[in-house]
Amino acid sequence: MSLLSFTGFLDWSIWTLLAYLLVTTHLTMVTVTLFLHRHQAHRAVDLHPLVTHPFRFWLWLSTGMSTREWVAVHRKHHAKVETVDDPHSPQIHGLRKLLLQGSELYREAAADKEILQRYGFGTPQDWLETRLYGAHPTLGLGLYFVVDVLLFGPIGITVWALQMMAIPFFAAGIINGLGHFWGYRNYEVADASRNIFPWGILIGGEELHNNHHAHGSSARFSEKWWEFDVGWFYLRVLSVLGLAQVKKLPPKTVQVPGKVLLDTEAMRAIIATRFQVMARYSREVLKSVHRQEMKRSADSAYRRILARARRLLRREESMMDDRARHRLAVALSSSPDLKTVYEFKQRLQTLWTQTAATQEHLLKAVQDWCRQAEATGIKALEDFARSLRSYSLQEQGLVGARA
Numbered sequence: 290m291s292l293l294s295f296t297g298f299l300d301w302s303i304w305t306l307l308a309y310l311l312v313t314t315h316l317t318m319v320t321v322t323l324f325l326h327r328h329q330a331h332r333a334v335d336l337h338p339l340v341t342h343p344f345r346f347w348l349w350l351s352t353g354m355s356t357r358e359w360v361a362v363h364r365k366h367h368a369k370v371e372t373v374d375d376p377h378s379p380q381i382h383g384l385r386k387l388l389l390q391g392s393e394l395y396r397e398a399a400a401d402k403e404i405l406q407r408y409g410f411g412t413p414q415d416w417l418e419t420r421l422y423g424a425h426p427t428l429g430l431g432l433y434f435v436v437d438v439l440l441f442g443p444i445g446i447t448v449w450a451l452q453m454m455a456i457p458f459f460a461a462g463i464i465n466g467l468g469h470f471w472g473y474r475n476y477e478v479a480d481a482s483r484n485i486f487p488w489g490i491l492i493g494g495e496e497l498h499n500n501h502h503a504h505g506s507s508a509r510f511s512e513k514w515w516e517f518d519v520g521w522f523y524l525r526v527l528s529v530l531g532l533a534q535v536k537k538l539p540p541k542t543v544q545v546p547g548k549v550l551l552d553t554e555a556m557r558a559i560i561a562t563r564f565q566v567m568a569r570y571s572r573e574v575l576k577s578v579h580r581q582e583m584k585r586s587a588d589s590a591y592r593r594i595l596a597r598a599r600r601l602l603r604r605e606e607s608m609m610d611d612r613a614r615h616r617l618a619v620a621l622s623s624s625p626d627l628k629t630v631y632e633f634k635q636r637l638q639t640l641w642t643q644t645a646a647t648q649e650h651l652l653k654a655v656q657d658w659c660r661q662a663e664a665t666g667i668k669a670l671e672d673f674a675r676s677l678r679s680y681s682l683q684e685q686g687l688v689g690a691r692a
Contacts, residue, residue, distance in 0.1 A: 297442035306441065306448060314455040315493075317351045320344045321359075321460060322493035322520045329412055330360045333508035334524060337532040345413070345422060350433045352456050353426035356418065358399035361409035365398065366465075367505055368408070370480040376404075377465040380481050384470050391461030459492050468498035475512060476503035476564040477571070477605040487516045494520035503564045504539040512539060539565075544679040551659055551678040556652045558680040563641045570634060570673060571603040577669040578630050594620050595627075602631060630670050633662055 299305060324344035327333045336344070348354055362376050369375045376398035379387045387394070398404055412418075422429070433452070437445035463485070472483030482502035489496040489510060497510040497518055504512075511518035527533035540561040548555075559566055579602060583595055598620030601613055609617070621628040640654055655677070662674035 297438070297440050297445060299440050301441050301444070306444065309440075310448060310451060313351065313452060315491075316347060317452075317455055318459065318491070318493040318495070319520065319523060320347050320351075321456070322495055323523060324348070325354075325356060325359050326363065326495070327508050327520070327524075329356055330363045331506050331537075332411075333506050333535070333537045335534040335536060336527070340527060340532050341413075342417075345417065349422045349426065349429035351429075351452060353430045354456070355399070355423050355426065357405060357409040357412040357414075357423075360412050361405045361407070362395055362398045364408040365404055367502075370482075370502070371469070377461065378481075379466050379470045384466055387466030388462045391465050392457035394465075395461050460495070464492060464495050464498060468495070472499070474499045476500070476568055477603060477608075478502050478564065479605055479607050481608060484516075487513070489516070489518045489520065494518035506537045507539045508535045509538055538685050541565075541683040541685060542680050543683045544676065545681050546679070548679040548681075551652075551656050553648060553652055554682070555678060555680040556648070556655045558682045559655060559677055560641065560651065561682060566677075567634070567638065570637065574630050574669045574673050575602045575634065578626050578667065582624050582627055591623060594623060602627075602634075606635070626667055629665055630667060633658070633665075633670060 323334075324336065324341060325348070328336045328341070345356065348356070365374070366376055366378075371378050371380050373381055375381055377387060377391060377394045382394065430453070434446075434449045437449040437452070439445070441448055467485055468483060469481045470483065472485040473487075474483055476499060478499065480502055482499040484499045485496045487497070494510045495501075497512075497516060500510050500512050500516070501507070508524060509518060509521040511521060524533050524535060528535060540558075542558045542562050542565070579595065579599055583592055586592055586595070594616075598617050601609065601617040601620075604613070606614075617631075621631055636658060640651065640658070643651060643654065646654070659674040659677055663671045665671065
């Protein structure tokens with residue numbers, strides 16, 4: 290019997306093929322985000338061997354990727370993000386390059402032994418990895434090809450080709466490309482990461498890329514109430530079954546009623562939740578003062594200057610080009626209050642960079658910032674500074690237990 294006359298073991302239709310493609314490619318995305326990304330690269334979750342071994346087998350079957358290589362390349366991306374040493378930044382290589390040739394950039398970085406040695410630590414190096422998955426990556430892909438052909442006949446070749454395109458297109462192209470080029474930002478981190486969509490389903494939650502760059506060690510990528518991370522949903526299910534243990538989540542703060550002294554606990558909470566603090570500063574201070582300035586002025590030309598600077602007030606300064614910096618400077622020079630709250634924003638951000646400072650030095654710096662902010666006469670800034678005094682870190686119960 291020839292291949293062309295063989296119709297496969299399944300009585301397939303176009304809907305059967307689409308369902309099969311959807312399920313298998315989604316399983317691949319989930320394996321990448323849960324095993325490679327959250328478990329291996331960032332150690333945000335522990336997975337039981339009953340989960341990790343099927344995940345490793347599926348990766349070998351559907352992608353042929355090496356765990357050590359993927360983890361090393363991803364860790365270097367975080368360490369060198371948006372620099373010439375970033376393995377896959379659209380800001381450096383261009384969006385077109387990432388969309389069309391992102392997998393080539395990945396393979397180039399994965400072939401660098403220095404990257405593997407420096408960033409690939411802690412990944413599996415057992416018999417399966419060294420003698421099968423790592424030694425014979427094309428064997429898994431070939432087995433997958435045979436399965437598709439046996440299931441669907443000659444059309445299985447097309448099915449297999451589409452499956453092989455999933456990771457290069459969605460991970461290398463969409464996440465590494467669009468995830469640093471287009472979308473919305475919850476946090477003004479010092480890179481160009483974006484949340485592509487608020488509902489992370491198609492790519493396993495990886496769509497919430499800006500959230501991930503703000504809290505890289507978190508097992509959950511969704512942070513706003515209206516965001517959904519399907520990878521986190523699967524982790525919750527695995528946790529209930531005793532097959533996963535969440536180790537890290539984004540820190541949260543509580544405000545202690547009646548607390549008026551900015552102590553070490555408040556300072557630690559402010560530093561730990563710095564991205565949330567800055568997002569809140571943008572909402573409650575910058576936006577409030579900008580709105581007041583817009584209402585206060587009847588000068589249409591001045592209002593246009595303020596309107597064009599609205600988004601720039603929040604934007605991370607390192608992400609601005611010269612034109613944007615000029616627009617912002619013109620707006621700030623026209624409004625003393627706006628200039629003051631923007632300068633206090635910059636001063637607050639500098640606190641995060643004082644990694645070598647002692648706790649006593651950091652505490653005094655935060656106290657000085659709050660005291661001076663409260664003396665500005667700008668109500669929104671004063672209220673914000675006073676609220677920081679009551680900060681305390683919230684204890685978070687981590688989900689799940691190892692079986």
